[in-house]
Amino acid sequence: MSTAFLTLDGISKRFDPRLTLGDRIAARFGATVEDRPVRAVTEVSLTINPGETLGLVGESGCGKSTLGRIVAGILPPTAGTVTIDGEPVLHNGRKVTTRVQTVFQDPFASLDPRMRIGDTVAEGPIAHGLVTKANAADYVRGWLQRVGLEPDFADRYPHQFSGGQRQRVAIARALAMQPDLLVCDEPVASLDVSIQAQIINLFLELRRDLGITCLFISHDLGVVRHVSDRVAIMYLGRIVEVGSTEQIYRDPKHPYTRALLDSVPRLVLEDDALVEFNAITGEIPSPLAPPPGCTFHPRCPLAVDACRRDVPALMADGTDRLVACHVRAMERNAAATTALEEGR
Amino acid sequence: MSALLLEVRDLRTHFFTRAGVVKAVDGVSFTMERGQVLGLVGESGSGKSVTGFSLLGLVDPPGRIVGGSIRLDGEELVGMPLDELRRLRGRRIAMVFQDPMMTLNPVLTVGAQMTLAIRAHEKVTGVAARERAASVLTRVGIPDAAARLDAYPHEFSGGMRQRVAIAIAMTHSPGLIVADEPTTALDVSIQAQILHEMRELSRESGTALVWISHDLATVSSVAERIMVMYAGRLVEEGPTATVLRDPRHPYTRGLLDSLPATARPGQELRQVPGNTPSLLALPPGCPFAPRCVRASERCVEDPEHRVDAVRAFRCHHPLERAA
Numbered sequence: 001m002s003t004a005f006l007t008l009d010g011i012s013k014r015f016d017p018r019l020t021l022g023d024r025i026a027a028r029f030g031a032t033v034e035d036r037p038v039r040a041v042t043e044v045s046l047t048i049n050p051g052e053t054l055g056l057v058g059e060s061g062c063g064k065s066t067l068g069r070i071v072a073g074i075l076p077p078t079a080g081t082v083t084i085d086g087e088p089v090l091h092n093g094r095k096v097t098t099r100v101q102t103v104f105q106d107p108f109a110s111l112d113p114r115m116r117i118g119d120t121v122a123e124g125p126i127a128h129g130l131v132t133k134a135n136a137a138d139y140v141r142g143w144l145q146r147v148g149l150e151p152d153f154a155d156r157y158p159h160q161f162s163g164g165q166r167q168r169v170a171i172a173r174a175l176a177m178q179p180d181l182l183v184c185d186e187p188v189a190s191l192d193v194s195i196q197a198q199i200i201n202l203f204l205e206l207r208r209d210l211g212i213t214c215l216f217i218s219h220d221l222g223v224v225r226h227v228s229d230r231v232a233i234m235y236l237g238r239i240v241e242v243g244s245t246e247q248i249y250r251d252p253k254h255p256y257t258r259a260l261l262d263s264v265p266r267l268v269l270e271d272d273a274l275v276e277f278n279a280i281t282g283e284i285p286s287p288l289a290p291p292p293g294c295t296f297h298p299r300c301p302l303a304v305d306a307c308r309r310d311v312p313a314l315m316a317d318g319t320d321r322l323v324a325c326h327v328r329a330m331e332r333n334a335a336a337t338t339a340l341e342e343g344r
Numbered sequence: 345m346s347a348l349l350l351e352v353r354d355l356r357t358h359f360f361t362r363a364g365v366v367k368a369v370d371g372v373s374f375t376m377e378r379g380q381v382l383g384l385v386g387e388s389g390s391g392k393s394v395t396g397f398s399l400l401g402l403v404d405p406p407g408r409i410v411g412g413s414i415r416l417d418g419e420e421l422v423g424m425p426l427d428e429l430r431r432l433r434g435r436r437i438a439m440v441f442q443d444p445m446m447t448l449n450p451v452l453t454v455g456a457q458m459t460l461a462i463r464a465h466e467k468v469t470g471v472a473a474r475e476r477a478a479s480v481l482t483r484v485g486i487p488d489a490a491a492r493l494d495a496y497p498h499e500f501s502g503g504m505r506q507r508v509a510i511a512i513a514m515t516h517s518p519g520l521i522v523a524d525e526p527t528t529a530l531d532v533s534i535q536a537q538i539l540h541e542m543r544e545l546s547r548e549s550g551t552a553l554v555w556i557s558h559d560l561a562t563v564s565s566v567a568e569r570i571m572v573m574y575a576g577r578l579v580e581e582g583p584t585a586t587v588l589r590d591p592r593h594p595y596t597r598g599l600l601d602s603l604p605a606t607a608r609p610g611q612e613l614r615q616v617p618g619n620t621p622s623l624l625a626l627p628p629g630c631p632f633a634p635r636c637v638r639a640s641e642r643c644v645e646d647p648e649h650r651v652d653a654v655r656a657f658r659c660h661h662p663l664e665r666a667a
């Protein structure tokens with residue numbers, strides 16, 4: 001029935017605190033030990049279509065990187081399943097597919113400083129039998145060239161490269177595994193603007209040529225708009241809105257999406273313009289103690305009683321956009337009722 | 345009191361490393377008026393932060409200001425003895441860093457370190473200093489400030505910590521605050537709050553700001569004037585909107601074209617080819633020439649400072665002025 005390529009079904013992830021020895025002894029003797037789990041991701045269901053790039057946006061601590069790691073099979077979820085083409089990514093807590101690969105934010109941390117980059121790129125494909133040891137050198141040279149590096153760079157170490165070049169190596173390493181799905185976790189966040197543009201262009205080119213499906217995680221709304229077909233907005237572990245890039249940026253429905261878009265500084269090109277900052281008031285609550293109901297309600301200008309009580313479900317708004325907001329749902333109901341009465 | 349606050353002439357800050365001399369700032373000149381907000385932009389290694397640090401005399405060995413002049417209210421800061429400089433810092437010129445934990449001492453309460461900062465420059469009682477501290481914290485938007493004085497820095501969120509750092513910088517209403525990437529480490533929603541508040545504070549108290557950032561959009565929303573740096577030099581300087589709307593230097597144009605905001609979604613960005621050069625091995629003449637589409641053989645010679653009606657730039661082959 002569904003043509004989705006990647007399916008996330010009811011994914012939750014909680015990190016339980018490790019009890020100290022004292023706490024464990026106390027618990028043994030029947031004392032109540034305070035344990036406050038971090039609910040990093042709560043009941044996330046999402047799909048990505050074949051060849052599509054889904055942008056995942058949110059502020060720090062919203063759980064977007066945790067969700068990315070779950071999709072990549074690096075972290076097992078506490079609940080829910082991840083399937084690619086109907087095939088589970090994890091089996092008994094172990095990653096059982098090479099069809100998903102990851103590009104991380106910091107290419108200084110994600111490359112082994114003591115390995116020649118040629119060996120770094122070849123390691124995975126050799127281990128998984130995608131290439132024989134004898135042919136690995138040529139295979140690696142091909143991929144280095146594909147990401148805009150000199151094939152001869154294979155003999156160099158990571159410290160001999162700039163940040164942008166390292167990120168190209170990281171992309172080559174991921175692509176050499178011939179994945180169907182690429183999880184990019186803030187791939188350009190640590191790069192300078194001019195280098196960032198080079199990597200974005202490389203990404204657009206590779207996606208076009210290789211037809212790769214992609215989960216693109218970023219806090220940078222400008223970059224996400226540029227590369228994504230659809231966008232999902234995350235707040236405190238939950239998806240609050242998903243829709244096409246055009247829908248989300250032109251007409252955001254969730255109050256958080258709207259506030260987030262309003263907060264992004266724009267390039268001001270008018271003389272003596274007085275820029276208004278429409279800042280969201282307040283701060284992101286701690287995921288240790290999320291507010292009841294809609295987690296955004298303490299900062300939301302539209303909040304009503306229902307928002308303080310019940311968690312809003314992610315619902316279609318008549319198009320293929322999904323919004324988790326009581327107020328928007330009530331507006332839709334009211335509009336539908338009016339339409340019915342007028343039709344009568 | 346004249347309108348001129350700061351006059352920097354031919355500032356040169358070099359680092360003497362084992363691998364050679366790194367000319368992090370190499371001949372930077374500019375002036376600032378009272379209350380003005382000046383944006384200083386560039387990529388990593390462009391020398392924008394070292395310029396900011398030089399203004400407060402905060403360059404540590406192997407770095408040293410090797411030449412030029414920095415005059416604050418007519419008073420020369422280059423070569424000023426350290427004890428005089430310390431009387432100046434915090435009172436007439438202050439700094440806000442990217443990471444507020446660089447400013448805040450983790451083992452002292454916020455109140456304790458703020459009263460230290462107040463009493464370093466003014467003879468007031470502890471009680472009076474605490475009251476001052478609470479009122480400055482209130483000004484930067486910290487709720488329940490008097491009670492928060494007894495909290496430690498780790499008990500504040502990132503945005504609140506940056507507010508405390510800003511409050512400390514504002515304590516003595518200095519004429520100039522150097523803010524080095526003050527919102528880079530913050531989330532967008534918090535960044536917008538801080539941008540708004542710093543601009544208001546500067547306006548109310550007449551404090552001039554040097555706003556150092558790699559983010560053109562942020563700078564364009566706070567700064568009246570902008571300076572673009574590349575490889576230790578100023579390449580273009582002028583009113584922010586004019587420079588960003590109609591840049592004359594090809595590097596400024598390249599930076600703007602690299603922004604996704606200036607292209608249609610999904611379209612290839614007009615990228616600047618190549619990498620930022622190593623400051624140890626700069627090409628002769630214009631340092632941007634190897635990456636520049638307009639470069640010619642003339643570019644091996646240093647370009648002169650040129651000016652048009654409103655701005656200054658340094659290029660042999662500047663872009664034409666639009667209209």
